[in-house]
Amino acid sequence: MERGREAPMIDWINVILQGVLVGGLYAMFAAGLSLIFGVMRLVNIAHGDLIVLAAYVALVTTETLGVGPLISLAFVVPLMAVIGYALQRLVLNRTLGDDLLPPLLVTFGLSVIIQNGLLAVFTADSRKLQAGDIEVATIRVFEGVYVGLLPLLQFAVAVAVIAALQFVFYRTALGRAFRATADSQSVAQLMGLDNRHVFALAMALSLAVVAIAGVFLAVRANFDPAIGPARLIFGFEAVIIGGLGSLWGTFAGGLVLGVAQAIGAHINPGWQLLAGHMAFLVILAVRPEGLFPRVRP
Amino acid sequence: MSEPPLLAVRHLDAFYGDFQALFDLSVDVQAGEAVAVVGANGAGKSTLLSSIAGLIRTRRDAVTFDGAAIGGTPAHAIAARGIALVPEGRALFPSLTVEENLLIGGQLKHPGYWNLRRVYELFPTLAERAHVPSTALSGGQQQMAAIGRGLMSNPKLLLCDEISLGLAPIVVRDIYARLPTILAQGTSLMLVEQDVVQALKATQRVYCLQEGRVALAGAAKDLTREAIAAAYFGV
Numbered sequence: 001m002e003r004g005r006e007a008p009m010i011d012w013i014n015v016i017l018q019g020v021l022v023g024g025l026y027a028m029f030a031a032g033l034s035l036i037f038g039v040m041r042l043v044n045i046a047h048g049d050l051i052v053l054a055a056y057v058a059l060v061t062t063e064t065l066g067v068g069p070l071i072s073l074a075f076v077v078p079l080m081a082v083i084g085y086a087l088q089r090l091v092l093n094r095t096l097g098d099d100l101l102p103p104l105l106v107t108f109g110l111s112v113i114i115q116n117g118l119l120a121v122f123t124a125d126s127r128k129l130q131a132g133d134i135e136v137a138t139i140r141v142f143e144g145v146y147v148g149l150l151p152l153l154q155f156a157v158a159v160a161v162i163a164a165l166q167f168v169f170y171r172t173a174l175g176r177a178f179r180a181t182a183d184s185q186s187v188a189q190l191m192g193l194d195n196r197h198v199f200a201l202a203m204a205l206s207l208a209v210v211a212i213a214g215v216f217l218a219v220r221a222n223f224d225p226a227i228g229p230a231r232l233i234f235g236f237e238a239v240i241i242g243g244l245g246s247l248w249g250t251f252a253g254g255l256v257l258g259v260a261q262a263i264g265a266h267i268n269p270g271w272q273l274l275a276g277h278m279a280f281l282v283i284l285a286v287r288p289e290g291l292f293p294r295v296r297p
Numbered sequence: 298m299s300e301p302p303l304l305a306v307r308h309l310d311a312f313y314g315d316f317q318a319l320f321d322l323s324v325d326v327q328a329g330e331a332v333a334v335v336g337a338n339g340a341g342k343s344t345l346l347s348s349i350a351g352l353i354r355t356r357r358d359a360v361t362f363d364g365a366a367i368g369g370t371p372a373h374a375i376a377a378r379g380i381a382l383v384p385e386g387r388a389l390f391p392s393l394t395v396e397e398n399l400l401i402g403g404q405l406k407h408p409g410y411w412n413l414r415r416v417y418e419l420f421p422t423l424a425e426r427a428h429v430p431s432t433a434l435s436g437g438q439q440q441m442a443a444i445g446r447g448l449m450s451n452p453k454l455l456l457c458d459e460i461s462l463g464l465a466p467i468v469v470r471d472i473y474a475r476l477p478t479i480l481a482q483g484t485s486l487m488l489v490e491q492d493v494v495q496a497l498k499a500t501q502r503v504y505c506l507q508e509g510r511v512a513l514a515g516a517a518k519d520l521t522r523e524a525i526a527a528a529y530f531g532v
Contacts, residue, residue, distance in 0.1 A: 176401050179392040186352055187388045189372035190381070192405040192450065 010144040015266040016259055017141075021151035023238075023258025024158035025220065027251040028213040029231050030238035031162060032206035034250045037239070039178045039202040040096060042103045046110040048232030050207060053114055054080050054214025055223050059127055069129045069219050077211040084207030088200040096199070111228065118225035129218040154216045161209055162251045168205070169247070178202055237280040243290025252291055256283075303328040303485055304349065304380075304454055305361040311341070311348050311509075318344040319509045326454065331476065331486040333496035333517070336506035337529055342489040343385050345506070346456045349487075350382040351375035363453065377405055381452035385459050387443040389431040395442055396427040402449030409451025410482040416445040419475055437468035444472070444479075454485045461492040473499050493525060507531045 033047050044050075054076055061072040091110075095102035137149035169175035181188040181198045189195060217223060217231070234257060242253025257276050264275020283290070302325035311319035319341045326332045334342050347353045349360055351372035359368040367375055376382075381402075389398050399416055417424035420441040426434060431442060440460050447455050461469040469492065476499050480486060490496035497503060497517045505513040505528040513520065513528035 173400070173404065176393060176397055177404070179397075180390045180401050183390040183392050184388065186372070187384060187390065189352070190350060190376055190384065191401050191446075192373050192376040193401075194371070194373045 011266070013145050015262045017145065017147055018151070019259030019262030020255055021147065021155045021258070022262065023255035024151075024155035024251075025213070025216055025254070026234050026238045026257050027254030028154075028158045028161060028209065028216065029235040030242075030250045030254055031165060031247060032209040032213070033232075033235045034239045034242075034244075034247060035165065035209070036202060036206045038245055039182045040199050041100070041182075042092065042096065043100075043107070044206075045104060045107040045232065046114060046228075047107075047210070047235060048230065049111045049114040049118075049228030050080070050210050051214045051217060051231050052223060052225060052228040053118065054207075054211045055129070055218035056118055056122060056127075056225075057211075058129060058215045058218050059122075062129060069131050069215055073212065073215055076215055077208050080207040080211035080214075081204040084210075085200045085204040087207075088203035089196060092203065093196050093199055115225050115228060122225065124224055124226070126222040126224050127218075128222050129215070131219045135219070150219065154220070157212065157216070158251070158254075161212060162247050165205075165209070165247050174201065234276070237276065240290060241280060241283045243293030245294030246290075246292050249290060249292035249294070256291070300327065301364065302326060303330075303363060304487070306345070306349065307359060307361070309345070309348060309355060309359045311344050311353055311355065313344075313353075317509065319348070322506075322509070322511060324504050324511065324514075326485050326487050328453075328485055329480070329483070330502065331480055331488065331500040333500040333503045334487060334489045334506060335491070335493050335496050335503060335525070335529065336512075338491070339508075340506040341509040342506055343458055344509075346382060346458050346487070346489055349375075349456060350380060352382075376450065379407070379451075379453035380456065381447035381450050381454070382456045383443045383447045383458060383460065385462065387436075387439040389434075389439055389442055389446070391430070391432045393431055394428050395423055395431050395434065398431050398442055398446050399423070399449050402446030405450045407451040411448040411451050413449070416448055419448075419478060420445055437464050437472065440464060440468075440472055441475075444475075448479065448484070452484055454487065455479065457486065457488045459489055459491060461490060461495055469495060493529070497525075505529055 029051060033044060036042050036044055057079060058069060058072045058076045061075050062069060091106065092103060095106045131150065134150050138146045139149055139152065140146050169178060177193050177198050180191065181193060181195055185195050238253035238257050239250050241256050242249035242251065256279060260279035261272050261276040265272035304326040306322060306324045309319055309322040310317060322345065324334065334345060336342050344353065348355050351370055355368040357368040358366045362378060362380060367378060393401065399413055422438055423442055423445060426438065431439065434442060444460065460472060473495055476486065488496055488500060500517050503515060503517050503520060504511050505525055507528060512531065513524060
C-alpha cells in the first residue's frame, strides 16, 4: 500500500467527491424551498418536516406494498403533490399578504404538528429504508478513489430535478404563470390567472421535489420524526449560499455546503456540521447576495 | 340605441378603505364603440377601470357586461369573460421577455383574430425585440407591448388606462394610429386619458369625470373645448 505524499491527496479527492455527492442531496432539500420563496415569498418552516413526512410515507408504502424505495416514488411523489396543493389551497393561501409573519407562524405550527404526529404514529425509533445491494456498491473512478453507486445516482437525480424545474420555469406556460404571479399578483389576475390555483400548483411542485428528497434521505441514512429542522437548516443554507432566485445557484449552494461539511468531517468528525455553518457564515459576511444571485432587472 | 350596451356601469360607488372615489357613476360602451373617459388627476378614471376589471370589489349589479352582472366577480374571472385591462404605467412583467408577456396575455386561449403573429404585424418593433427582457424597452415600446398583451386574449372590450402617459407626442400618435385596426377587428374600447385632444380624435363618445362623478357626457364631435375644460376643472 503506497504511503507518503500521495495518500493524503487521494484522501482529499475522496473527501471532496463525497462532499459533492451529498451536496446533490442538500440541493434537493433546498430546491423546493427556493421555488416557494421565489414564487410567493413564503418561507416554509415545515419544509424539513415535510421531507421527513415523505420518508415515512415511503416507509409505509414499501412495507404495505412490498416494493422497493425506487418504485415507492411512483406513489409518494403524487401523494405529496396532492398534499401540497391541498395545504396551499386550504391553509397557506389564507396567510399570504403584505405581512411576512403569518406564513412563518402557520408553517412553524405545521412543523410542530407534523413532528408530533409522526412521533405518535411511528414512535421515536430510528428507521431506514432498505434499497438492497445498491447501497454498498461502489465504482472505482481511478486508483484509490471510489464513489458509492447510490450517492452517484442521487446526485444524478438531483441534477435532473433541477434541470426539470428550470425547464418548467423558463420553457412552459406554467413557469410563465409562476414568474408573472411572483412579479405582480394583481396584473397576473388580469391575464386570467387565478392566484390561489397558481400558488397551490407551486406548492404541489415543491412537495413533489420534497418527496424525492425524502425517499433519498430515507435510503441514505437513519431517520426519525425529529430530524426535520436540521434538513430545513441545510436547505436554507444551500439557498442562501447559492443566491436567491436561481435554481442552479441553489444547486451550487448545496455542493458548497456538502463539500464544506465533508472537509470539516475529514479534519475532525465533530466538526462536520460546524464546518458547514462556518461556510454559510463566511458567504453571508463576504457576499451576502449569494454566489449566483439572479439579478432582478 | 336599441341594443343593450356591451358594458353598462350603473350607480357605481367605489371605495379605497373609507375614502370614496366614485359616486353614483354611470357610463356605458356599445359594442363596436370607442369611448373616452377624461378628467384631471384624482378624478377617478383609473378607479373606474379597476372596478370594471375586478381589481376593486363592487356591488353585483353595478357592472353589467354582455348581459351578465359581473360586479364583485374576481379579476381573473372577469378577464375570462372577455374584458382586458391595459394597466396604467404599462405594468409589463419584468421577469418575462417581450414575447413571454404577449404569450401570457394569451393564456386564456380565447379564439379570435389576435395571435402572436398578428400582434407582431400590428407592432413590428415588438417582433424585433421578442426575446429581450420587457424592462429593456422604451416607454413607447412598452406601451405597445402592454396593448398587445391585452389583445392576445381576444377581448370583447379593451380598457386602456392612460396609454399616452409619459410618452412623446409622436409616439402617442403612432400608437393611436393602431386603434382603428383594433376596433375594426371587433374589440370595443374604453380609453382613459388625460390627453383630451387625442382622446376626442380617437373616440365616438366622451365622458368627463370630476371628483368621482360624471360631469359631462356626449358625442366627441358635439362637445366644445370650453365645455370640456369647464367639466374637467370644475370651473
